[in-house]
Every structure is written in structure tokens, then in C-alpha cells.
Amino acid sequence: METTPVDLGFLETTEPWLLTNKFFRSKVGGKPAWLELHKLPKPDELLCEQCKEPLTFLCQETKAKVSEEENEKRQMEEFERLKNEGKAGALDDLPEGELDKYSGEQVEDKTFDRFKERIAHDPDQVLRYERRGNPLWLSPVLPKEIPNCAVCAGPRVFEFQIMPQLLNSLANDSLDWGTLVCYTCEGSCNIEGYVDEFIYRQDVLNLNTTKE
16 A cells, blocks of 8 residues: 555445454444453443433544654655645744734634545545644634543654544434544554543534534
């Protein structure tokens, strides 16, 4: 497989037996393919913190660790690609004073336009993976802080995000998001069983919703 700065995920159909835990496959819908069967989460750990209703399984991402050197290489390749296409910089390179010149709506339009431009190359992508990289935001409303790992108290880093294109395949009108951004423990600390990580839900509108 060709190495790219950001690994993109696409949906494909496959035989159900290939989605069992022994094959370490990523999957959408159905039931989780638990990798550790002896320390499964308890039922009360799988309840929504707000309404206390049972959570519904959305998807799971199984990914081998990427070395820091490989990640830096990928980021440099991505920067060079953007520079060659004349897209390096944009809002990220503007000083804070310059951003003040824009109204909130104008900045949001620029951020959303950049989001659409980036995904236009691969419009069917449902996941973007870039551990220690940067999310592709669709709104300037960003998380105020990323909580540290609940196990080792170390920092969390961006690992992957789920794209809105996934909604098209779910046939569930009650679900909606702009992008779901997952942050995980930077040190990948040793655990027994499973632990919560941090998900930031960013909507197209200015709705600031987080879930840990």
C-alpha cells in the first residue's frame, strides 16, 4: 500500500467471518470485535453520561502503531504537497491579530471551505488516521482543552477522526455530526482490558459538544 501523510479509511463489504477479533479488522456497525475477552466493559460503563441510555456501537478502528519518525516524515510530505499546490498556510499561519479582522461567520466559511477542498480529492473517505497529527476541522469552534489520560495522567494526542460521509451508510436519521475527533494516550500506557479515551464532536453549526 502506498504510504501517504494521512491514512484514509473507506467502506467496503466483506464476509462476516473476516470481521472477527482474530483478524484485527476495523469495522462499522454490528457488534464490537472485542480483542480482550476476559475484561469486557461492564453494562453500566456503556451508558450515555447525559441520558443514561445504553450506547450504540458505531465503529472500531484497529491500527498498528506508527513510529514518531514515520509520523514526522508523513507530516513533512503533507506540508510539501500543500506547498506545491499553493495551499500551505491558510488560517493556521495567520497571526491572531489578523484573524480578528474576520467576523465569526467569515472565518467559519473559510474553515469549512478548506475542509471541503481537502476531502474533495477522496470524497468517499469515512476516516482519517494520523497519530500525533492534526485533525481536519470543519469549524473554528475547537476544544478548549484535551484532558489527560485517566490512567497515566499523560497527555493525549490526536489519532483519528470519523468523517460525516459515514452517516450516508448508517440509515439512521437520529445520528448527526460534522466530524468525531479521537484523542488517545500519547504514551499508549499499559492497561488491562479497556479504558475510555476522549472524543470531540464538532458540528457544522457552532455546537460545542464533547464526550469522554
